[in-house]
Amino acid sequence: MIPLSWYLYLSAALFAIGLYGVLARKNAIAILLGIELMLNAANINLVAFWRYTDPAQMAGQVFAIIVFAVAAAEVAVGLSLVISIYRARKTVIADELDLMKW
Amino acid sequence: MTITDFSVILPVTLLTAWASILLLAELFLPRAQRPFLALLAALGLALTLGISLAQSAQEFAPGFGGMVVRDGFSNFLNVLFLLTGLFGVALSYRYNQRAQIERGEYYPLLLFSVAGMMLMGQAADLIVVFLALELLSFPLYILSAFAYPRPQSEEAGLKYFLLGAFASGFVVYGIALTFGASGSTDLARIVASVAAGSANLPLLTAGAGLLLVGFGFKVAAVPFHMWTPDVYQGAPTSVTAFMAAGAKTAGFAALLRVFGAAFPALAADLSPLMAILAAVTMLFGNLIAVAQTDMKRMLAYSSIAQAGYLLMAFAPFEIEAARTMAVAGALFYLLAYTLASFGSWGVVIALEKDLDRHLSIGDFAGLARRSPWLAAAMTVFMLSLTGLPPTLGLVGKIYLFRAVIEGGMVWLAVIGALTSVVSAFYYLRIVVNMFMREGEPAVEREWWLEFAIGAAAVVTVVVSLWPFPLFEWAEWAVMKLF
Amino acid sequence: MSLELILFFVLAIIAIATALGMLLSRSAVYSALYLVVNFVSVAIFYLLLDAPFIALSQIAVYAGAIMVLFLFVIMLIGLETLGGELNWRQLVWPLAMGILLLVQGVFLVIQRVGRDVYIGQTGTQLSDPSLMARVLFTDYLLPFQVTAVLLLVAMIGAIVLSKREKSNQEA
Numbered sequence: 192m193i194p195l196s197w198y199l200y201l202s203a204a205l206f207a208i209g210l211y212g213v214l215a216r217k218n219a220i221a222i223l224l225g226i227e228l229m230l231n232a233a234n235i236n237l238v239a240f241w242r243y244t245d246p247a248q249m250a251g252q253v254f255a256i257i258v259f260a261v262a263a264a265e266v267a268v269g270l271s272l273v274i275s276i277y278r279a280r281k282t283v284i285a286d287e288l289d290l291m292k293w
Numbered sequence: 294m295t296i297t298d299f300s301v302i303l304p305v306t307l308l309t310a311w312a313s314i315l316l317l318a319e320l321f322l323p324r325a326q327r328p329f330l331a332l333l334a335a336l337g338l339a340l341t342l343g344i345s346l347a348q349s350a351q352e353f354a355p356g357f358g359g360m361v362v363r364d365g366f367s368n369f370l371n372v373l374f375l376l377t378g379l380f381g382v383a384l385s386y387r388y389n390q391r392a393q394i395e396r397g398e399y400y401p402l403l404l405f406s407v408a409g410m411m412l413m414g415q416a417a418d419l420i421v422v423f424l425a426l427e428l429l430s431f432p433l434y435i436l437s438a439f440a441y442p443r444p445q446s447e448e449a450g451l452k453y454f455l456l457g458a459f460a461s462g463f464v465v466y467g468i469a470l471t472f473g474a475s476g477s478t479d480l481a482r483i484v485a486s487v488a489a490g491s492a493n494l495p496l497l498t499a500g501a502g503l504l505l506v507g508f509g510f511k512v513a514a515v516p517f518h519m520w521t522p523d524v525y526q527g528a529p530t531s532v533t534a535f536m537a538a539g540a541k542t543a544g545f546a547a548l549l550r551v552f553g554a555a556f557p558a559l560a561a562d563l564s565p566l567m568a569i570l571a572a573v574t575m576l577f578g579n580l581i582a583v584a585q586t587d588m589k590r591m592l593a594y595s596s597i598a599q600a601g602y603l604l605m606a607f608a609p610f611e612i613e614a615a616r617t618m619a620v621a622g623a624l625f626y627l628l629a630y631t632l633a634s635f636g637s638w639g640v641v642i643a644l645e646k647d648l649d650r651h652l653s654i655g656d657f658a659g660l661a662r663r664s665p666w667l668a669a670a671m672t673v674f675m676l677s678l679t680g681l682p683p684t685l686g687l688v689g690k691i692y693l694f695r696a697v698i699e700g701g702m703v704w705l706a707v708i709g710a711l712t713s714v715v716s717a718f719y720y721l722r723i724v725v726n727m728f729m730r731e732g733e734p735a736v737e738r739e740w741w742l743e744f745a746i747g748a749a750a751v752v753t754v755v756v757s758l759w760p761f762p763l764f765e766w767a768e769w770a771v772m773k774l775f
Numbered sequence: 776m777s778l779e780l781i782l783f784f785v786l787a788i789i790a791i792a793t794a795l796g797m798l799l800s801r802s803a804v805y806s807a808l809y810l811v812v813n814f815v816s817v818a819i820f821y822l823l824l825d826a827p828f829i830a831l832s833q834i835a836v837y838a839g840a841i842m843v844l845f846l847f848v849i850m851l852i853g854l855e856t857l858g859g860e861l862n863w864r865q866l867v868w869p870l871a872m873g874i875l876l877l878v879q880g881v882f883l884v885i886q887r888v889g890r891d892v893y894i895g896q897t898g899t900q901l902s903d904p905s906l907m908a909r910v911l912f913t914d915y916l917l918p919f920q921v922t923a924v925l926l927l928v929a930m931i932g933a934i935v936l937s938k939r940e941k942s943n944q945e946a
Contacts, residue, residue, distance in 0.1 A: 208794040229462035240473035242824045249910040264929035271933040277852045357917040424921045435932035
């Protein structure tokens, strides 16, 4: 079987790429895509931990499913905010919204 | 599922159901009767408050297989959150009419958010913590953007959403690592596995660190605060008032529950980190606040600084005796902060006649002559936020500082005291403006608003004169936590 | 190297490459499409981990619903000016990745279907979705219900934020 740590490295790599995407991109939709990648990386962790520690305990899988649902809800709210701004401003570039003054 | 399971989450369930009914009621109410919804929302909150108080005498009880608990801690917070909700409704009532954001979904969303906060106080499993965090945040994202097509409001909504979603990414990853390290998401089982030595400590520390980042965003601790000024300024003021008190308290509720109960084993690793975080937050928030001229931005930086004082409660976690006192002090301070924060935002609402113009500190000039009671109340809130007598803020700060000193971190208490002196500069500048300068401020007279402001001010002063019952309640609340 | 290892590496390379593609692509549509491929490759990881239910949800919810919503919004607000026609050379890599993922997915499904993985003495059959359902409606009933409320709130939010024209007329 593949060692657990390989899954963890993979998920950490994806999380880092998503994180970089959130910090580096300026477009609100691109930022949201980065966030989705981060959530997905966390899910790989959850399922891998579930499989390798105690598969009779379903917590990992259940949480992964819940993260799916929450991510879907999050995207619905986020994209309607994006559309709402776009209608008024014709832009969703975060910088033009004066957003992300780090 | 048994009756106890449902009785444990009865307040949350009732509020959620009430919000759903409110959503339907809005359909059948004619447009002219919209204000009635505020009354219904307040009724629901009051009813839930009654049930929470009735339950407060009952013993510790877990529910849904340990997913949630009812204990002193959750009772204290439930009462606080419901008061937050009531204040929120009182402040929104007329403001929303003025701002023309009186949409029927406003109050149901507010109630859902309060339900999320209450669930956060009761959560005993990281899965529930995550869901409660999202349940309290989603309505706030929507409410922040509620004043569309006003561009600042839409921007505030999107900004708050993007950073909130970003933070929830950290929270999920942190929970995943914690789950991997201890084999469970249940707080009690995490504690047990740490005690038994079966947990993977480096992994657990990493998970706790990521959780800290996620919640750091929610409570607006430096360096995760950058969204605060823009969101607080852009969101409708009634929403900001609710958010400044409620979201922060809920964030601290999660931090206290998770770090207070589940990670004592990590205290050696985390408490220096927490102390530094608190110090940086106090310094940064207060110093930037001094430079602000816009009232809302000033209050936003002030709320960042207040998060710093609350974070002090996590610093002395290594010492058993100081721990209880620190957490009780934090609960007490949260109450003081909620009152003062709501009060000062209420005064901002009262002065905000022209909604398109940003209220500056100079606009407070002459308020004492124009409306002496409002000026007096504002003075009380400013004194409380600074930590001067005769207010609850002072009592709260004394308790927190004492816990920190007992925890052996005198330097942190010194920073806290020094930054409080700095904060006096910008808080008292408003008092000076109100009493010493001439001006013609435009004041809105609204019965509910004035009642809320008055109540907050009276409680802040009166309870500070005899704070012992309240402090006993706070201490009792945290007794079962460790 | 065993077959599983080869599978893992191919998948990992695709996952990382598509994530980087999402990051580096200047165009929002391409970013989103890269992410779709990434999500599909993650779904096949879940097959590898004996979690077929999660794998299918991943494809249905993430790669399907969520990403389609993204693409829909990107197209709707016309963020994108797609340049010119596609030529064959541009299609080589996507096609290669797609075929690889498809082959791996089909292979894993054929290999694992009917193969019961039992764990310890509990006799838990890992890939059985009814196990998941039972847990969701007993131990995790509360989170399940809270998720439902959360979806309701999101729905209200999406409606409130987008029904603007009508509410403006009324007001």
